[in-house]
Amino acid sequence: MMAEQDQPSFDRYSRQMSFGPIGTAGQQQLAECHVLIVGAGALGSTSAETLVRAGVGHVTIIDRDYVEWSNLQRQQLYTEENVRQRMPKAIAAKQHLERINANVQIDAYVLDARGEDLERLITGVDLIMDACDNFETRFILNDIAAKYRIPWIYGACIGSYGLSYTILPGDTPCLSCMMDIIPNGGESCDVDGIIAPAVQMVVAHQTAEAFKLLTGNHDALHRKLVSFDLWNNQYTAINIQAMKKQGCSSCGDQATYPYLQSPATEKAAILCGRDTVHLRPSEAMKLDLRTLSEQIRQYHSRQLQVDIMNDFLLSAHRDEQRIVLFVDGRALVHGTTDIQAARQLYIQMINISTVSTR
């Protein structure tokens, strides 16, 4: 039995409720809100921690990756133990967040967010927090937000630089209004590095905007595209309302939501600067990793060595290449940027496994 003073209560939010614009009413509103966070890397883990501590009632987290050593410098929810266990970020985040605030419902999904996944998870969501590490997913997210008229808060960073913008469907320009093509990978490349304060600054902007939106303080919204460079001491804000396009294919009168139309195809992407290829099957699978791991150990141990297996993924290596295979059939192949070589290793793994389609 916990003593009464050891039980969490609404009092935990006292400092936030004493903040005039939020107050007790705003706190109640937060408790009734559902926020979807797309990505659980640096931006996502920081954002999730702030929202969960603040008492947002329901938080859903999507991420396709698992925790590695190079994440710990800035991805504040993760630990060395998570790295050793190769925990998927979404799962590790959920576990950590539940220890921070047990009153919040936290749902975690290990997946590469595509249109159909987001359409499934969007029901009841009041706000989407962008914590993606690539533009491709952001354009899908932008279409979903426009289609279901849900606000989303763009945020991104590299080096000591970051920027943010709050997109309100039917009001502000959307991502497609701002750029007519998906920028190529060059700008999200890991080789440029990143410092944690840049992450925290972006998330500070995003979460402050989230509080304003969720507590009905719309008049306080920034309404400008903000950017900063913490190393070069620059701060900028631009009013971009004029960029809103009437004929925008994502948010205009005749919107077609082009990024939700892409057919389910197998996909391979080189993860810039990470010496890694991400492979995604055309259809989600449900792999029996335990059996697969046994089969590799018994019959294929000369070509493949299993490093670790948990409920969510299996990590194995062949020479310099390491493959991390997820239950849903996706894989990260490390130690190469050669898609053909990555695919070859992937197919070898899949052929060993007993595949069942979800």
Place this chain on the structure above:
Amino acid sequence: MKLIVNGQPVEMPEHVTTVQHVIAHFGLENRIVVVEVDAQIVDKHHFADRIVDEGARIEIVHFVGGG
């Protein structure tokens, strides 16, 4: 020519006369950027013909994808 770029005074080389030149000066010519000159947003189709004057206040934001 002296400009105020993102709040800081910057001395520009002689050849810089347009928004496009300013963007190139900062190595952002292949990036997706939003530019404001003296509190007016400049359409990207006019970067090359929008002249910048001495002392102009220019804000440049470039989009990145990392996170």
